[in-house]
Amino acid sequence: xxxxxxxxxxxxxxxxxxxxxxxxxxxxxxxxxxxxxxxxxxxxxxxxxxxxxxxxxxxxxxxxxxxxxxxxxxxxxxxxxxxxxxxxxxxxxxxxxxxxxxxxxxxxxxxxxxxxxxxxxxxxxxxxxxxxxxxxxxxxxxxxxxxxxxxxxxxxxxxxxxxxxxxxxxxxxxxxxxxxxxxxxxxxxxxxxxxxxxxxxxxxxxxxxxxxxxx
Numbered sequence: 001x002x003x004x005x006x007x008x009x010x011x012x013x014x015x016x017x018x019x020x021x022x023x024x025x026x027x028x029x030x031x032x033x034x035x036x037x038x039x040x041x042x043x044x045x046x047x048x049x050x051x052x053x054x055x056x057x058x059x060x061x062x063x064x065x066x067x068x069x070x071x072x073x074x075x076x077x078x079x080x081x082x083x084x085x086x087x088x089x090x091x092x093x094x095x096x097x098x099x100x101x102x103x104x105x106x107x108x109x110x111x112x113x114x115x116x117x118x119x120x121x122x123x124x125x126x127x128x129x130x131x132x133x134x135x136x137x138x139x140x141x142x143x144x145x146x147x148x149x150x151x152x153x154x155x156x157x158x159x160x161x162x163x164x165x166x167x168x169x170x171x172x173x174x175x176x177x178x179x180x181x182x183x184x185x186x187x188x189x190x191x192x193x194x195x196x197x198x199x200x201x202x203x204x205x206x207x208x209x210x211x212x213x214x215x
Contacts, residue, residue, distance in 0.1 A: 032133050032142060033081050036149075037088040039126050040074040042096035043067075043119075049103060050115045059112045062163055066119070066156065073149060080145055096122075109167065116164040123157035 043066050050063035081088045092100070099118055106114045130153060133146035 032129065032137070032146075033077065033084070033086055034089050035129050036077055036126070037074070037081075038093050038096065039122065039129075040070045040077065041089075041092050042099070043070040043122060044074070045092065045096075045100055046103060046115065046118060049100070050111075053107070054112050054115065055108050056112045056163075056167055058163060059116060059167060062119075062159060063115070065159075069152060069156070073152075076145070080141060083141070084139075112167045113164075113169040116160060116167055117169040119160040120157065120164050120169070123153055123160055126153050127157055 047063040047066035047070070051060055051067060054060040054063055078088060091097075103111065103114055103118065127150065130146045130150040134143055134150055137143040137146060
């Protein structure tokens with residue numbers, strides 16, 4: 001009797017653990033699909049605005065590429081989600097909605113900088129999401145989707161980083177420039193200080209020689 005109860009308890013524990021693991025995996029899968037869907041919507045909305053209002057022609061071309069590529073990705077994602085009986089979100093998250101509102105208030109070169117800054121940030125996050133799914137995902141179809149999209153998004157990130165630096169939104173580039181400027185200033189200051197010290201030493205030496213030559 002005791003053995004029967006023990007077996008039943010053990011079987012129940014295994015079933016609970018299995019269901020728990022399946023639920024966790026399902027949640028991770030749903031989170032991935034939802035995150036990518038919201039990312040696509042954000043890139044499309046922001047880039048549609050940029051394609052119309054950007055001042056820099058290269059930024060406009062980049063924005064149009066974003067609309068084209070992310071629309072295609074969204075279509076493919078919808079097919080994948082349907083096959084998994086998952087309903088994708090239909091609206092951006094609040095963070096991206098705020099970013100869109102902020103961008104709508106910018107014009108000219110300031111608009112270009114803000115848009116490219118947002119593109120770099122968004123694509124860095126999306127690369128991380130896709131990389132994680134491609135490496136650790138438990139669903140074969142979603143892993144394949146992530147692996148397919150990853151090099152495309154990495155290409156977007158490379159282009160965005162280059163353009164951001166061009167329009168003055170590249171934080172790392174600006175930081176390096178400032179460091180170089182500060183180093184030059186420091187070097188020039190040291191040279192000036194050393195030069196003054198050298199001149200001072202020469203002057204003192206001349207005075208000493210003059211005093212020693214006196215009777």
